[in-house]
Amino acid sequence: MRADAQAQPNIALIKYWGKRDIEQNLPATGSLSVTLDSLWTKMSVEFSDALPGDKLVVNAAASEKMLPRISACLDLVTGTDRPRASIESESNFPIAAGLASSASAFAALVVAASKAAGQDRDTLSLARIAGAASGSAARSLFGGFVELQAGDTNIDVETIAEADEWPLTVVIAVTEEGVKPVSSSEAMNRSAASSPFYSSWLEQQPADLLSARDAVLRKDFAQLAAVAEHNCLKMHSVMWGSRPPIVYWNSATLSCMEAVRHLQSEGHAVFFTIDAGPQLKAVCLPDQAELVRSALDTCAGVGRTMVSGLGAGARLLDNT
Ligand code: DP6
Numbered sequence: 001m002r003a004d005a006q007a008q009p010n011i012a013l014i015k016y017w018g019k020r021d022i023e024q025n026l027p028a029t030g031s032l033s034v035t036l037d038s039l040w041t042k043m044s045v046e047f048s049d050a051l052p053g054d055k056l057v058v059n060a061a062a063s064e065k066m067l068p069r070i071s072a073c074l075d076l077v078t079g080t081d082r083p084r085a086s087i088e089s090e091s092n093f094p095i096a097a098g099l100a101s102s103a104s105a106f107a108a109l110v111v112a113a114s115k116a117a118g119q120d121r122d123t124l125s126l127a128r129i130a131g132a133a134s135g136s137a138a139r140s141l142f143g144g145f146v147e148l149q150a151g152d153t154n155i156d157v158e159t160i161a162e163a164d165e166w167p168l169t170v171v172i173a174v175t176e177e178g179v180k181p182v183s184s185s186e187a188m189n190r191s192a193a194s195s196p197f198y199s200s201w202l203e204q205q206p207a208d209l210l211s212a213r214d215a216v217l218r219k220d221f222a223q224l225a226a227v228a229e230h231n232c233l234k235m236h237s238v239m240w241g242s243r244p245p246i247v248y249w250n251s252a253t254l255s256c257m258e259a260v261r262h263l264q265s266e267g268h269a270v271f272f273t274i275d276a277g278p279q280l281k282a283v284c285l286p287d288q289a290e291l292v293r294s295a296l297d298t299c300a301g302v303g304r305t306m307v308s309g310l311g312a313g314a315r316l317l318d319n320t
Contacts, residue, residue: 037311252301
């Protein structure tokens with residue numbers, strides 16, 4: 001009745017921003033991401049009839065805040081008529097700060113819960129459950145370069161290139177460790193309801209996705225860089241145009257962007273992307289990683305940097 005699983009966060013290069021169905025948490029458009037390897041979340045799930053209610057411990061401290069979403073996700077795995085669960089989670093990176101911690105958490109959760117419940121589900125069915133809990137989590141079930149297609153009633157997710165087929169490096173500049181002011185869920189719903197740019201965002205998403213997929217399959221760094229930066233800046237423009245506006249950046253985010261632009265002007269293979277938080281993620285060829293890291297380390301306001309290659313999808317840990 002107990003199982004442990006691990007998943008890594010993923011970084012979207014073509015973003016998921018907007019829902020087709022809020023109730024079922026279905027994304028309005030497709031997205032494309034890379035799954036990381038050195039940042040991780042480990043989840044242990046144990047079902048027991050002896051427990052009075054579900055219990056969640058995050059990084060060794062009891063957490064009431066996340067519990068309703070975690071319990072709802074367990075219900076999706078097993079049905080509501082289930083024993084109560086004790087869930088323990090541990091991550092080696094800051095949570096809820098725009099580093100996709102909910103993606104790795106829900107991806108690891110569904111893998112552990114399904115095993116602890118004695119099920120034998122395939123990866124796509126687990127991805128659909130994780131996606132219902134948090135859209136980006138569906139992609140962390142898979143490794144390498146991952147494409148999510150948004151259908152009318154369901155999503156499809158698959159690896160389009162393995163991590164070792166094109167081993168890019170991601171350098172994350174952490175500019176603020178705190179919890180973000182507006183959750184991505186709330187922010188994207190506000191964008192859909194109030195941003196005048198939201199409909200163009202949706203219209204252009206299939207073309208961006210096609211271009212990114214093509215760049216990945218042909219390992220065309222320049223093409224991927226161009227479409228990923230464009231897509232990221234469009235997503236943030238949608239947010240800036242919302243009412244009230246949603247601005248996740250701080251001045252350090254902009255300094256990092258400038259540092260990446262400077263490296264690009266010197267001919268280095270690097271591009272940036274930014275999610276629902278002030279951290280900047282620079283994607284580069286592995287031989288550029290040290291240079292990129294030291295450039296971001298020296299930007300004013302950067303607390304620390306983290307470097308990761310690309311890695312595998314969510315999986316059970318050996319002890320289960
Ligand atoms: C900016 O997956 O956190 O990181 O489905 O509401 O939980 P919910 O949203 P979430 O949104 C991720 C937004 C993003 C872009 C992306 O990862 O594609």
